[in-house]
Amino acid sequence: MPDSDRSVPSSVWRDHDFRRLWAGQTASQLGEHASLVVLPLFAVLTLRAGAGQLGALRAVGQAPILLLSLFAGAWVDRWRTRTVMVLADAGRALALGAAAVAGLLGGLGLPALLVVAFAVGALSVFFDVAYQASLVRLVERDQLVPGNSALEGSRSAAQTGGPALGGALVSVLSAPIAAASGALFFALSFLSIRRIGRRESLPDRPERPARVWRRIHEGLRFVDGDTLLRTVCLASAAFQFFFAAAMTLYLLFLPRDLHLSGTAVGLALAATGPGALLGSLLAARLPGRFGHGAVLVSAAALGDGVFLCVPALHGTPAVTVPALLAVGFVFGAAGQLVNVTVMAVRQTVAPDGMQGRVAATINFVGMGVTPLGSLLGGFLAEVWGTRTSLLVTAAGMLLSPALMALSPLARLGRTLPGPREAVVTSA
Template identity: 85%
Template sequence: MPSAASAVSDSGRPVPSSLWRDGDFRSLWVGQTASQLGEHASLVVLPLFAVLTLHAGAGELGVLRAVGQAPILLLSLFVGAWVDRWRARTVMVVTDIGRTLALGAAAVAGLLGWLGLPALLVVAFAVGALSVFFDVAYQASLVRLVQRDQLVRGNSALEGSRSAAQIVGPALGGALVSLLSAAAAAASSALFFALSFLSIRRIRRRESMPEHSERPSRVWRRIHDGVRFVVRETSLRTVCLASAAFQSSFAAMMTVYLLFLPRELHLSGTAVGLALAATGPGALLGSMLAARLPGRFGHGAVLVSAAALADGVFLCVPALHGSPATTLPVLLAVNFVFGAGGQLVNVTVMAVRQAVTPDGMQGRAAATITFVGMGLTPLGSLLGGFLAQEWGLRTSLLVTAAGMMLSPLLMALSPLARLGRILPAALGSGDGNQDTAEN
């Protein structure tokens, strides 16, 4: 494989050895940052509007969160098969337009007084569906834009942008819902998606797409090939199982958490946003550590220890009592630790997945892991709402937080824990039965 310094793109333009000298990578980074900022703001805006303005109960909040997460289960595998045929840039641009329109419509509905729970369900589903396309496409786009020896640095930079979004997004969303209106909060998210569209459309380099056969294979065949690849690759199979255990428990825990903070600890919408925003600085630290720790201590050791720390810290939250002045600093610390450990896991897992996956399978591998890992999140959200109603907020929070610990346990018992400092190579050169990429 040629070095990064001597590489050229499909269009004949040189690929800079430094990522930050690459205008196309900068455009991807800015667009990803804006997109994540809009997404994290909307993830707080819609539930808080339902709880604080519409006075939604635990069951209704669980349904709202489940509807927003349902596209992961319904669409991920199909999206992976489609993204492997399409230009990732095109997918990201189109989905940014769609999310801008969806949240813009929500803002108009709010101004007209029509933004009730049914409208929130429609908006949550639309934004969730489009986000599935964007998330799969941006993961595939990095592999097509940079050389493999730049993947860890590229992922660290992109995940760092997500960390910055986690700092500002929840706090901004919570503050706008509390101080202004749901319409203003929805409009702010729409503006961020519009900024993402403007940035990503500036990418000019043709993506290094894998070769395709002249005769297109059926979508079900492509999905089957992607699932089979992930199942047969030990590291990816373990990532799927651990991710499923974490994401389903985390979805249940967050449903209870978003009720626990305002109702049990009496935090305002702004304080809830600040508590959630503390994940961002922690994630920024995790992104920086991810560029160093796996190469020093081994990818497996970092994955297990970081997951155990990030997931275990939430076990102390159900014990919190007192005024907001007492509980908010503790919540800030908890979310900071969770953000640091969780981001360290995210970046390391993504680097492992991209390293062992051939170029022609990147979209489907990412989608398969998303499908298995996050496909149960709608059920998790519903379970969280049910437990909160039946068992109370504190008990439910403790049980769902304990469930998150299954993820590091599964990784510790698998060969993934023994991955060393050097990432394994991709298993082959990709799928030869894919279609010609479309613009």
């Protein structure tokens, strides 16, 4: 990219390769969010899966985060992110395509759903770590904020269209066709990212590269040694654990307790998308005006707190659906504001050669607990019922902003600290 393009942050949009990354990531996220609704709704509405079975399905899809995140980070730091993303897209397209064929042939039962959920989840781990590291290699650091806002904005659009599309296709057509739509979006992402022509500036490699376990240990030690990143890990783990439990209950509560159709469930989930789009826009302005720490704590408290309104809902869809849309919008806006701000903190603090491992470590610690949370949600639903359990798990989500408020993360000002030096082992 010419230096003149790099001088103005908005010039990130002038770069053809960035636009290809943005388009591919948008399609990929749309396919991922559609499949996250298609598979659970197919299990609940078609296979009549119970609470425990739904919890197990969600846990299997989330298990790769715990099993593979650290390996993905070590791999991404040594390979081109474009290659990793292209292979992940191809694999997910094939997995959902196979699910569509199996469904059309009448063989898409719960065991097949478990296999597909695990495969898509595993490949999503590699794609997510790679795309988080790709921006740092594609643009200058002064373009990270507009670049992240653009990428997170596309994720917001996917959160709007994906759940609505998935829910509508399951209700109106069939689960196999819904699965095929996810495969199509992954194929589009493959084609777009494959067209990125610029060769990435890979971090310098030592003459004798460290073994994968040593590189993983370096990433873990780096995150643990930085107070800000360590707090991000703990707060993320607290949120993701209770959110996974709450979402398992949410997917049971809406169709069973509130008697909503698959389309209505999809619309309720899609409400986070417009809110997230607003959050992406606010993230480009609010931290620089009020300070990164104040924005993080207040947005997390607002987004997590509003979810407490859901268990109180009663009545007909004419009453409950608008309320769910409002909750989803606020939750999406606040959550996206937190996501973009946290990503800016992470990318600023970590040096280039540690970006993949830092992203993977945070995913491992934060998202790695989601299978346990999903299982907990299914268990609590059977013991306490969905409404009471949803209230308890929603309250548990507030532990995340509490941890941030009590840490140095809350004291971050309008500017962020520079990269911290990493100690890299050569063997």
